[in-house]
Amino acid sequence: MRRRDEKFPENGFEAWGGYMHAKVSKLKEQFSSKAAAEIRVSNIFNGISIFVNGFTIPSADELKELMVQHGGVYHTYQTNDDFIIASNLPDTKVKNMSLSKVVKPEWITDSIKCNCLLDYNIYLLYSNKRTQPKLNFNRLNKTESTPNFENDNTTVYEESKANAIISDENTNNNQLLDTNHKPNKLQQETKQCNIAKTAVDPNFISEFYNNSRLHHISQLGASFKQYINDLRDESNYLFPARVHLSEKIRFINKQSTYSINFEYNKIIMHIDMDCFFVSVGLRSRSDLKGKPIAVTHSKGGQSQKRPGVDRNVEFNLYKQRQAAKWSKVSETSENNIETRVDNIGDEGDKFGSMSEIASCSYEAREKGVKNGMFMGAALRLCPDLQTIPYDFDGYKEVAYTLYNTIAQYTLDIEAVSCDEMYVDCTTLLKDLNVDVVDFATVLREEIKEKTGCPCSTGFGGNRLQARLATKKAKPNGQFFLTSDLVEDFIFNISLKDLPGVGRQISQKLESLGHYTCGSLQQLTLAHLQKYLGNKIGLQLFNQCRGRDLNSLTFHVVRKSVSAEVNYGIRFENNEQCYNFIKQLSAEVHSRMEQFKVVGKCITLKLMVRAKDAPVETAKFMGHGYCDVINKSVSLTSPTSDPQIIAKEIVSLCMKLNIDPREMRGIGIQITKLESVNNRQTKGSLSKFIVSEKINNKPVKKEDLMSINDMQNSHIAKTNPVTPKKVFQSPNMRSPILSSKRSPTIGPKRSPSRKRGRPPKSLKLEQSTKSVMDKFLQGNSSNTILQAKVSMEKKEIKQETVIETPAKKEKGLLGLHWEQTRELLRAWLDSNQTPKLCDINMISDYMCDMVINKNIDKLYILINFFRRRVTELNDEIWSEVQNCILEKVQNTMIAVYGKKLWFESN
DNA sequence: ATCCTCCCCTAC
DNA sequence: TAAGGTAGGGGAGGAT
Incomplete structure (x- = not known):
């Protein structure tokens, strides 16, 4: 009998690999339903690249396809040479950008119609940089640019009513242009030309999303998950850069060798940028380095007093709610409940700002400032706290650099967010044959050099260990939690620091007298499950022993798409509300198009002013103290049609019968998703x-x-x-x-x-x-x-x-x-x-x-x-x-x- | 029991 | 002034 190795030679792959490759390419063609659609039709757009900004008709996806078909280039991210295709841009953005290449989508469609490249100057969205943006709202709302569904037959009264409302021509936008509609014409026009203040303003959604940190965090996170999916799909899984990396590591330590930690099957790395937004912001402000810094919208100016605001009433309601929630857990805590609104001054007060801190430097953290804290409270803790503005483009750029840096070496990456990921380094480290810590040192140095921002890394045998190791490593450090350290290390970890343990769960555990992992180890599994449920109980049971059942996920599959706005929602009547729903539906629709999904279940999420809450919210344009109401419908067949979504949402809204003046937030979520491309029936x-x-x-x-x-x-x-x-x-x-x-x-x-x-x-x-x-x-x-x-x-x-x-x-x-x-x-x-x-x-x-x-x-x-x-x-x-x-x-x-x-x- | 819906919680 | 989004996991409790 021959030796196994002879029979199955390890290194003879290439021949077959090449063969497989050819075979697969052929298969790929067979399986590619889109192949036909991607045939080049013309070269009209040779040398032209576009970037689509916001909602357009045709959609970004359709424009992408058109560009491909006609010899142009479509960019998902804006570059300097791109023409920007847009029907509508938020004013703040307009202020900050060159408008000489912002072109209406009709430039593309008309050029294709004429089969030649038309002069884009005719299609400029703004003809002159100096003039106020003049948008043609009529055009945006014309029926020809939105599919109508007048033929939709519905039996339910609300639905038909909803239908009528959605297809109603007389929308708010049109009212703005109606010269006979006098009441607030002037006022509204002023709004239009300045800043979108409330959701009634047609520019509001894009304006809001452009400034929302949470929206950006969420979108960036999703796009990096997608990015990893794409890279993995397209990669040849050869990593030539590993050679340089290995050389660099040997340069700092000639003896560096990968000593296998026999206890671990895998080596997982967790990598996280240090106070990401701050670091990015400080790249150009080295004068501020080493100081307490916060990234926030607030510029430090004192807020004006608004009539009708009663912060105390609102804040007390928050506290009561929190107390009620926690009293369910234990009767002990009553008064000493810490909430987000503590230490906020009154309006106009020096400490009255309710602008949220997106990220703060370690110097600020030392004083007790935390991410998500209101600026007012933070200033009380740290009076010399300085603020810097957001730089969303910068975050994206740095994040790309971070991801690309890692991706040179391996693609066994689970993207967590724009500044954080897990990496399975097992094969990489074996291949490089270097020490874990040397690897970390060199890798972090490279990231620092390329991005100008520091990061920290943690290593361990599973994701929990890696993550906790990073926490220990921060800021600007690294830590390898070897197996011999785990037991002692985990014993002293605070329960709050476990991933998945937030305010509520840690409160529950604290009420049981447990603050650390070591202490929690006393509890039996059954006990934990009784308190926290089966899954969370088990998870915690394992976590407090340093174990983690969850392996890394390299491919992400989407399960829901949603868009919500809980800021600036102030409607005077149903019409304004329904009009906003139409816009939000369009937003959801365009996201669904982007992800190529349709869905069967539509959920409306409403935030409604609670009975005792002041009409005027403590935070400017905030949602205040609210009740949250969700309601969903299941459709018989999946859709992404904005008209259908809007119709269903309006219909749900009508069933709930809520005074639009009390609404403080609206969200639309689509679940039970299916992929558009291939809705095969399962076996x-x-x-x-x-x-x-x-x-x-x-x-x-x-x-x-x-x-x-x-x-x-x-x-x-x-x-x-x-x-x-x-x-x-x-x-x-x-x-x-x-x-x-x-x-x-x-x-x-x-x-x-x-x-x-x-x-x-x-x-x-x-x-x-x-x-x-x-x-x-x-x-x-x-x-x-x-x-x-x-x-x-x-x-x-x-x-x-x-x-x-x-x-x-x-x-x-x-x-x-x-x-x-x-x-x-x-x-x-x-x-x-x-x-x-x-x-x-x-x-x-x-x-x-x-x-x-x-x-x-x-x-x-x-x-x-x-x-x-x-x-x-x-x-x-x-x-x-x-x-x-x-x-x-x-x-x-x-x-x-x-x-x-x-x-x- | 199991499924479905409406939440709540957590994370970035 | 201020930009309080979004996705996923899972529990509670009612319907089946």
Whole structure:
């Protein structure tokens, strides 16, 4: 018998890799439904690049496609050479930008109509920089530019009424232009020309979003998650920059070697910029370095007194609510409740500013200033606190640099936000063969050099450890939490510092007398679950022991899209409210277009002034003390149509019957999403597996714990729990998969069997995956990554049906199973000796299918494979088959407790 | 039991 | 003045 290595040479991948690549490209074409749409039609826009700002008709997506078709370039992010396509720009933005290249979208559409590039000067949105922006509201509201739905037949009274309202021509915008509409014409026009003050103003939404830090944080976070998805899809998984990195590291430490921390399966890095917004702002203000600084809208000027404001009344309401909430937990706390509104001065007071601090420097933190604090309260703590303005473009730029820096070296990145990510460094560090700390030093130096901003990194065996390590490392430092340190380290960690433990949960725990992880370790799992619920209890039980069941997620799949505005909402009548809903629906629509999703469930979120709250809010244009009301409808078919969304929301609004003058916030959320591109019906068995009852036994706590203990072996030593439960009953056959029937293709097997359901817990799936990763540890060298190059493609991402949680993690290879079948076919027919890396790749893929409960597809795939192997009648291939099947069955046992049944064995 | 809806909580 | 968004996880409790 030959040695395994000979039979499955490790480094012989390239030939097959190249072959696979070609094969995959071909497959890609076949599977690409969009290929036809991307054919070049003309070269009208040769040399022209555009950036779309805000809501346009046609939509940004449509413009993108048009540009591609006609030889132009579409930029998701604005560059200097871009023409800016916009129908409407917020005034503040207009003030700060050159308007000489801001062009209406008609420039694009008309040019295409004429089949030649028209003079953009004719289409300038603002003809002269000096003049006030003059927007043609008529144009924006014309029916021709918005799809109408007058043909929509509805039976429900409210709906038809809602319909009528939405399609009503006489909107607020038009009123503004109506010269006969005298009451506040002058006043309104003044508003138009200056700043959008309330949501009644047509520019309000974009104005608000342009200045909202929370909106930017959220959007940037989402876009970096997408960015990582894209990079992973497009990468060849070769990281030439690693060579330089390795050299640099050896320059600072010649002896640097990767000493494996045997206790850890993985080395996870957490990386976080230090007080991000401040650092970015200080790049150009080195004079302010070392001083207490806060990023806020407030410029320090004293606020005016507004009539009707009673801060005390409002603040007391907040306190009462908080007290009521906490008294549920324990009767002890009554008076000493700390709230956000403490220490705020009165209006006009030196400490009266209610502008929120987005980020503050460490010097300010030392004085007790915190992010999210009101400026007034912060000034009380730190009177010499200086403010700097927001620089949203700067944040984006620095964040890109940060991400690109890391992405040179690895793409095993989970983006958390624009300034924070987790990185699985296991293979990277092995490849570089350097010490963890040296690696951190050099990496942080590079980031500092490129961005001008400091960052901190933490390393550990799981994400919790990495994250806590970063916390310790800050500011501008690094920390490797080695396995020998974990126990002591975690013991002293404050419960508040655990991710997922916020104000409410820490309050609950404190009322039980627990402030630190060490103390919480006294509580039993059952006890914790009784107080906090099953999931959170388990999570905490593990966290306070330094364990973390959650593995990193490299691919993100969206589950909801929403837009909400809880600032500046002041309506005088229903008409203004409905008009705003129309605009917000358009916003939601354009986001859905961007993500290429449609949704079935529409939710209205309203903030309404609470009964006792003052009409005039303490914070200027804030929402004040409110009741929150949510209401949702489910549609029969998914949509992203702004008209339908608006209609449904108005209809919900009418049912709630709330005085529009009391509204303080409006949000629209769409859930039950489906991807637009490929709304395939799922295989019947897959549906069956997800929704039918198969196994009535709930997930056992012990199962979860034992899995966890395998994952954190160093802790298992002090706290031994054998993992045998997970692997019990390997001979029991799955009631679904083992019943007597011929192994025909999925859809034909009617889901008549009722019993047994795979454990539902996502946690279990994820942790099982980690166990399996360990189990199936192949040689995860670069060759496998290279294979992903060819295999991981965009189409797959798009076909994913979003709502199935099991699909959240798509495993190592994001390939469509049918593509994999074709690859298998090609592989078997290639007449080459199978390589170990290829075998691992295939088995990993299949194991992921088990984990993702894609059993019906897996079944087809394996049967196909077995059939072909039998036909080949080759000893080596038979062994390959056995090798793969063994791994798959191991995974089956771990996930389902049962093996997959096949006809002839 | 399990599913669905309406929340609440947390994070950035 | 001020720009209090957004997504995901999960619990409570009623409907089935």
